[in-house]
Amino acid sequence: MAGGSAIRGSRVGAGPMGEAERGDSAPRVWVSYWCASGHETRPSFAQEQGVAVPETWDCPRCGLPAGQDQANPPSAPRNEPYKTHLAYVKERRSDADGAALLDEALSALRARRGG
Known part of the structure; x- marks a missing residue:
């Protein structure tokens, strides 16, 4: 015979209370x-x-x-598919703009190095 209490498996508020106990919805x-x-x-x-x-x-x-x-x-x-940082940069700049920026950065680097 299984031992235990009579309220085993139930929870507070469970049971056939109905609308009278809970109030009207x-x-x-x-x-x-x-x-x-x-x-x-x-x-x-x-x-x-x-x-x-x-x-x-x-x-x-x-x-x-x-x-x-x-x-x-x-x-x-x-x-929208995932975009990389490079994809966003390519949307803002054309290849000609990118080449001009690269030339400008290389010129500044060479000037700093004295060459």
């Missing part, structure tokens, strides 16, 4: 959101006045943004 409104993959998500929000329902919601199935218009869901965000 706030009135809710369910809003449908659709992603580009066609998934529907229906989160609930408080029905209080002044509470703004967000225009977009992240789809829990695929992670894409979802909107309230089923015919025109928001598009997936464009992911």
Whole structure:
């Protein structure tokens, strides 16, 4: 026979208390959101006045943004690939600018060395 107490495996607040013990829940409104993959998500929000329902919601199935218009869901965000420091420098300067800067730096170095 297994020993132990009668409340083993339960936690504080567990049990069939129901609404009478916890109080009434706030009135809710369910809003449908659709992603580009066609998934529907229906989160609930408080029905209080002044509470703004967000225009977009992240789809829990695929992670894409979802909107309230089923015919025109928001598009997936464009992911930029990782760029190195050299890639950013090449965006700002042309090869001619780089050659001019290199010549200027080499001239200054040679002048300091006395050669």
